Amino acid sequence: MTTTLELSPRVVEINAAAEPAEQKSIEINNVTVSFKTPTGVYTAVKEISLEVKKGEIIALIGHSGCGKSTLMGTISGMVQPTSGEVKANGNVVTKPGPDRGIVFQNYSLLPWLSVYSNIYEAVDAALKDKTAAEKKALVEKNLKMVNLWSHKDKLPGQLSGGMKQRVAIARAFAINPSILLLDEPFGALDALTKSNMHVELLKLWNLDNREKTIVIVTHDVEEAIFLSDRVVVMNNGPAATIKEIVDVPLPRPRNKKEIVHDECYMAIHDKLLSLLIDKFSINDIH
Numbered sequence: 001m002t003t004t005l006e007l008s009p010r011v012v013e014i015n016a017a018a019e020p021a022e023q024k025s026i027e028i029n030n031v032t033v034s035f036k037t038p039t040g041v042y043t044a045v046k047e048i049s050l051e052v053k054k055g056e057i058i059a060l061i062g063h064s065g066c067g068k069s070t071l072m073g074t075i076s077g078m079v080q081p082t083s084g085e086v087k088a089n090g091n092v093v094t095k096p097g098p099d100r101g102i103v104f105q106n107y108s109l110l111p112w113l114s115v116y117s118n119i120y121e122a123v124d125a126a127l128k129d130k131t132a133a134e135k136k137a138l139v140e141k142n143l144k145m146v147n148l149w150s151h152k153d154k155l156p157g158q159l160s161g162g163m164k165q166r167v168a169i170a171r172a173f174a175i176n177p178s179i180l181l182l183d184e185p186f187g188a189l190d191a192l193t194k195s196n197m198h199v200e201l202l203k204l205w206n207l208d209n210r211e212k213t214i215v216i217v218t219h220d221v222e223e224a225i226f227l228s229d230r231v232v233v234m235n236n237g238p239a240a241t242i243k244e245i246v247d248v249p250l251p252r253p254r255n256k257k258e259i260v261h262d263e264c265y266m267a268i269h270d271k272l273l274s275l276l277i278d279k280f281s282i283n284d285i286h
């Protein structure tokens with residue numbers, strides 16, 4: 001079920017102009033994922049279908065263990081559906097590929113390589129047709145975009161968490177994937193760094209003419225609303241399904257400070273909390 005909240009006509013008009021092209025980027029068709037475990041087969045997600053348009057930003061939220069990363073894994077190609085199929089840019093996903101960039105919470109940088117080399121190696125492996133000069137230019141452009149050019153010779157161990165995450169994002173963008181998959185990328189960051197990272201991410205997305213499709217797994221309702229066009233709320237597992245899809249028709253660019261006072265924002269926030277939380281108060285009177 002999709003929820004579209006009431007909006008003022010002005011907001012609808014602005015949003016209509018920013019509507020991304022109706023080209024399918026990701027198609028999840030009736031996907032079930034079951035794992036063999038020592039105690040039997042465990043079905044994590046069941047018969048999930050979802051279409052994501054090119055240029056859309058989608059957030060996946062739900063309780064811990066409901067299957068968000070598993071579903072994300074089927075898009076990246078790191079998890080194979082037990083039944084059903086996933087298509088990325090029209091092609092059935094069977095393995096990871098350079099059209100899909102992935103950023104995890106733990107950065108996954110190679111600790112023995114400098115910031116520069118971490119990105120260069122990824123570009124080198126993914127974009128084999130480019131010349132060395134072109135690859136170097138890509139590394140430089142993306143490191144400058146996340147304001148880390150002056151730190152290019154440092155090792156990951158010499159960076160803060162936010163800086164490591166910016167390297168991971170620059171690396172994902174440098175291979176120029178049409179689909180960016182972010183699995184709790186900012187979960188370990190403090191509120192200020194997280195907020196800066198949101199702005200950095202949207203800047204990169206804007207610089208790319210909003211053509212990259214982004215799927216982000218998060219536990220953070222505010223993050224989900226600020227970044228995305230739609231929030232996909234999952235039921236608890238086992239055999240998790242999509243509980244509801246909530247539209248976020250807030251105009252872009254979004255201002256972090258102002259957006260929280262917007263009626264539409266508040267309504268979406270309430271709606272998401274209601275979907276996630278069953279009880280809002282504790283009866284602690286015995």
Ligand SMILES: Nc1ncnc2c1ncn2[C@@H]1O[C@H](COP(=O)(O)OP(=O)(O)OP(=O)(O)O)[C@@H](O)[C@H]1O
Pocket residue numbers: 035036037042044062063064065066067068069070071237
């Ligand atoms: N390789 C695996 N083998 C067996 N069970 C698995 C495997 N991967 C995931 N699971 C199970 O599938 C369920 C969904 O896991 P998943 O990591 O997708 O959840 P999640 O929603 O991303 O959780 P979190 O928010 O805590 O990161 C969990 O019960 C998990 O134990």
